[in-house]
Amino acid sequence: MMTRPGGATAAAVLAVMQAVLAVFVGLVLLRLATFFGEDGAMLSPLVMTLAEVNGLFWVAVAVLYLAFAAGAWRARPWAWWLGVVVSCVNIVYLAGVMLKGGSLMAVAGLIVPTIVLGILCSPSIRQAINVSR
Numbered sequence: 001m002m003t004r005p006g007g008a009t010a011a012a013v014l015a016v017m018q019a020v021l022a023v024f025v026g027l028v029l030l031r032l033a034t035f036f037g038e039d040g041a042m043l044s045p046l047v048m049t050l051a052e053v054n055g056l057f058w059v060a061v062a063v064l065y066l067a068f069a070a071g072a073w074r075a076r077p078w079a080w081w082l083g084v085v086v087s088c089v090n091i092v093y094l095a096g097v098m099l100k101g102g103s104l105m106a107v108a109g110l111i112v113p114t115i116v117l118g119i120l121c122s123p124s125i126r127q128a129i130n131v132s133r
Contacts, residue, residue, distance in 0.1 A: 027059070
């Protein structure tokens with residue numbers, strides 16, 4: 001059994017924190033969509049649909065972060081790929097939000113995925129789990 005590098009532990013803990021935040025954001029968006037959907041006249045169906053899609057996106061990101069955290073905790077090589085993919089998706093999405101005039105929350109949201117990606121791309125982590133370049 002492979003031992004877990006210290007950086008993988010840090011990345012797993014950060015991923016769990018990011019997953020908790022993503023679930024919270026996703027559930028808030030889903031609740032907003034259903035809350036305003038009960039009245040029917042408050043928001044257009046398109047806005048409600050966009051809120052639902054955004055909410056589902058964040059819940060999916062949370063599930064992927066949790067899967068990555070579990071794999072990183074057990075030092076599984078596939079977790080490296082999953083961590084890189086989910087961090088990149090998160091960074092691209094939040095960068096797009098920022099380019100559209102997003103809030104300070106989008107800037108703050110970039111911190112954890114950027115740190116996780118930096119940890120995963122460090123030579124020591126790549127060597128520890130034998131990820132080819």
